[in-house]
Amino acid sequence: MxxxxxxxxxxxxxxxxxxxxxxxxxxxxxxxxxxxxxxxxxxxxxxxxxxxxxxxxxxxxxxxxxxxxxxxxxxxxxxxxxxxxxxxxxxxxxxxxxxxxxxxxxxxxxxxxxxxxxxxxxxxxxxxxxxxRVLSAAMTLFAFIPVLWGLSSNVPFEFLKKIPGSLVWIALAISIGGLI
Structure with missing residues (x-):
């Protein structure tokens, strides 16, 4: 094929x-x-x-x-x-x-x-x-990593504030989970 x-x-x-x-x-x-x-x-x-x-x-x-x-x-x-x-x-x-x-x-x-x-x-x-869809999702994820990284410090949950770039890791995990 x-x-x-x-x-x-x-x-x-x-x-x-x-x-x-x-x-x-x-x-x-x-x-x-x-x-x-x-x-x-x-x-x-x-x-x-x-x-x-x-x-x-x-x-x-x-x-x-x-x-x-x-x-x-x-x-x-x-x-x-x-x-x-x-x-x-x-x-x-x-x-x-x-x-x-x-x-x-x-x-x-x-x-x-x-x-x-x-x-x-x-x-x-x-x-x-x-x-x-996968190409678009991957490019969008990588393009918005700097935005998510910056917003991670403003998360209202204390346990997430302790993890640098917590929103990036959450988005990555959700993306991989959705792909699977």
């Missing part, structure tokens, strides 16, 4: 450039998520002290949000499209790989070609969904 796509010279460009693009766009979305998180802090701090700010400050914050949100929407659509194309190319590589085995079967099995197509489709869809 993996060799038909990643080790075949015909599909190597799609395999490796697709993975590189998906990782790069996930990294970009993660940086935008961090910027949105910073914007939330600034915006809600402004809302909390509204008497010290003007309507122009509000509009400025809205412009900042648009400059973050618009590229995020475009990158999310691009990521989804690229992931679908990449998965389709992988399906195509696996189908051509298994086709040679299917032709050699001496016994005629009704619907076997459709079964091959459906099984490959399910496998590739599962890999696409799990891969993009």
């Amino acid at each position: 993996f060799a038909s796509f990643f080790k075949n010279k015909k599909w190597a460009f799609w395999a490796y450039s697709g993975i590189f693009f998906l990782i790069a766009i996930n990294w970009y979305q993660t940086t935008l998520n961090v910027r949105i998180n910073e914007w939330y802090r600034a915006f809600y701090d402004m809302c909390q002290n509204i008497d010290r700010h003007t309507l122009n400050d509000f509009y400025t914050q809205m412009k900042v949000f648009l400059w973050i949100a618009m590229p995020y929407v475009v990158s999310a659509i691009s990521e989804r499209y690229a992931a679908r194309i990449w998965t389709f190319k992988w399906r195509e590589a696996m189908t051509f790989s298994y086709f040679s085995y299917w032709k050699k079967v001496s016994k005629d099995i009704e619907g076997s070609s459709q079964r091959i197509q459906e099984d490959i489709f399910r496998f590739s869809r599962t890999i696409e969904e799990m891969g993009t």
Whole structure:
């Protein structure tokens, strides 16, 4: 399954450039998520002290949000499209790989070609969904480690205050537990 796509010279460009693009766009979305998180802090701090700010400050914050949100929407659509194309190319590589085995079967099995197509489709869809979610979750976790580390000192529970970066360790444990 993996060799038909990643080790075949015909599909190597799609395999490796697709993975590189998906990782790069996930990294970009993660940086935008961090910027949105910073914007939330600034915006809600402004809302909390509204008497010290003007309507122009509000509009400025809205412009900042648009400059973050618009590229995020475009990158999310691009990521989804690229992931679908990449998965389709992988399906195509696996189908051509298994086709040679299917032709050699001496016994005629009704619907076997459709079964091959459906099984490959399910496998590739599962890999696409799990891969993009795990990649996004891992990047988000690592991007927010400095934020969580800084917030760990403000935890109201004394036993957690004694552990340096307690929120990081809790988030890591929950992430690994969720992955398992």
